Amino acid sequence: MENIVKNEKRRDFLKASGTVAGGLALGFYLPSGPRVAQAAEAGSSPNAWVRITPDNTVTVLVARSEMGQDVYTSMTMLVAEELEVDINKVKVEIAPPAEVYINSLLGGQVTGGSTSVRDGWEKLRKAGASARMMLVAAAADDWGVAAARCKAVDGVVTGPGNQRATYGSLAAKAAQMEVPKDVPLKPANEFKIIGNVRQKRLDTAAKVRGTAQFGIDTRIPGMAYAAVVLAPTFGGKVASYSDARAKSFPGVKDVVQFSQGVAVVADSYWTAKKALSTLNVRWDGGPNANIDQASIWENMEAASHEAGAVFREHGDIDTGMANAASIVSAEYRLPFLSHSPMEPMNCTADVRADKAVIITGTQFQQLVPHVVAGATGLKPEQVEVHTTFLGGGFGRRLEMDFPIAAAEISKAAGMPVKMVYSREDDMTHDSYRPAGIYKMNAGLDDKGNLSAVRFHSTGPSISARMFPSVVKDGIDPFSVEGIDNFPYTADGGLRFTYQMHDTGVTVGYWRAVSHNQNAVALESFIDELANAAGKDPIQYRMDMLDMGSTKHQWSGLAAGVAVGPRIRRALAQVRAKSGWGKKMPAGRGQGVAVMEGYNSVIAIVAEVTVSDSYDVQIDKVTTVVDAGTLVHPDQALAQIQSSLNFGQAACMLGEITIQNGGVEQDNFDTYRVTRINEAPKTLNIHFIKSNSVPGGLGEPATAVIQPAIANAIFAASGKRVRTLPYTPENIGAA
Amino acid sequence: MKVAFQVNGKRTSADVAPDTPLLWVLRDTLGLTGTKFGCGKALCGACTVHLNGMAIRSCQTPVGSVAGQKVTTIEGLGGNHRVQRAWMALDVPQCGYCQPGQMMSASALLAMNSNPSDQDIDAFMSGNICRCGTYPRIRAAIKAAARMS
């Protein structure tokens, strides 16, 4: 494993350069795990993000996990812009866990929260600029001239009198030069790489040829394959099993019990998998053995009558409601969802007496050494972690179940193993997007304008399980997104509360997290209000906008920035681009939704056809995105295409249900996801030109497409569906 | 038991139980990891390869049933196949995991139908799931590939 950080002085500089005020510190700064200051394999490293070898190979270290969202290219673009190199000749490596790579917006080396480019925006350009300045300083020193008289272009430093030196020839000396304190950055009008609409992804060739290495493709010497049987209930434990028959299978090397179940270790995955069926495992179902979906809803409904914790309030809500000319109330219910990335969870582990190597696709490499240490008795610094390409993440690969399982199995079997979940293991042992109940009441004045609003959500907290330190006074900040930044005015009173309620089901961060719940409920409800007021849904939103509204405290880079004007602009554009209000035949309708999240504003108009039997076809989706500066415009587009698809799958098809303490759906026949024939017939995506700092792009549209579709279904059919997903059954029952 | 067949133009044989799915023989025995495991039940298309030029799901194909026949995987598509060129030109892959299966399906479709309509694409490609939502680009890349020679 490469490294990088040469001395404390440099590390401090880089840490300081990465500090962003207003970042959400999750409070899990870990004791520094693996020692990061080992010498680089080869080549010189002016800093943690750049390595240069004498043959002029420039390697950029990307410290976020590539799971489709393009960090491999977009983060490299940020470094290359200031480093002055041809980006298409740059080699990219995924960085090992190290303190220097901590995501300032999340407080750990984590890929999530649509933060990679936002966090890297200054940090990575400074890393590139700093490295370039050190290369120039080295050349200037060699030539005995002032650095100001030298110039760096395309991997070469030139000086007065035709002097010329390649980065490769300067690298060793550059690494010894003083790290510059003042690192000026190019103004936007000098960008050559950032914003280039023709820039290709740097990982496409490998992904098209089938040579890209995902975790599941790992092969290391002496490796055996492990297949597993996992507890069928949440919190279940192995009571007994018999390994005699499995061990008699040719090719089976061992059968081992581990914390989550039993594994067969064999010379091929298929042999291991076949032998599993002979184990006859008996389970102790544990405390959740009897939960089922009906009782989960019943208990959640009961909990929803609790007062909850207040996360935003002004005025006196009771007075506000009492003064209203009319009151609109609604309750929305959203189900559990599975992440189900296409690559099932897997991990290769080689656990020895004094060292472990873990190779896996993880969104949270910093935590891996710590959990593997816990599972094996080794120290975190004895655990080496390699991050592969991720075959999708969506939040699922923030979890530690698969590295822990592989490490335990390797240790017990005494050999390196590649452990692979079957699709069934993966889908029934996910960490699910929480189910929830959303109750809203609005007081309208005599003109139908919003005068008072009450929002009360009830559901499980993800952070209470994963990062309890961020939960304060009954509020999980990742349960109130998409509503704590409520952008409308309600001068007569506003009261928003959250009631945490555990169901026994393991819940996890799922693309766009609670935006997917709160904004889905809220933006559907706003449509109900517009309808009650007899007003156009876009105009109603514009009229209700709080033009002075500031972002909530969690928003990192842009905290305190007014979002009202951005939302208004996005709504105006989506109205113009979508052909809003045009005449439509019976059974067709348009719906709108808008949201600010991850410092981006997304407005969507969906157009649907609803049949007499309530089958829904998505005819057209028009999306307007205000995400500030676009670093890699074509892949910004890809991320919107991607999140629209993910949100569509969630709201049209997604539903995980619980029976006998476990998950009922176990493959893509019972848990359907969008297929190509169901994708919108027309997808128009427009970006608002902006020079502001980049907003997050990987997630927010996931949440906005859902209420846009719900509102279009209402326009097309008159059915207000408040229970997701929008299946013919749920629409028919509405 | 030894099963002999052709992979990417080369004769090969695997000493495995004949009920072993072709997928795992390709990946684990032959080290051709470009073909992916997604569902194991012919529901996702990640494992799509060609058998005598036709797209099949290798997770549901016992290796014993391909004895003596010709298998082509993503590694055997050559890297310069028009589908691969179109996929590169449009930067289709995101995570990339489903893409070998997508391209094997798309190349089989184009071999049968040189100018597929949207309906043809829907019908042929709906067995291949992409969780990253690259569908608009897959559709455009198939049409672009159809125009290439």
Ligand code: FES
């Ligand atoms: S793995 Fe064969 S179709 Fe899914």
Ligand code: FES
């Ligand atoms: S590109 Fe990720 S699943 Fe298709």
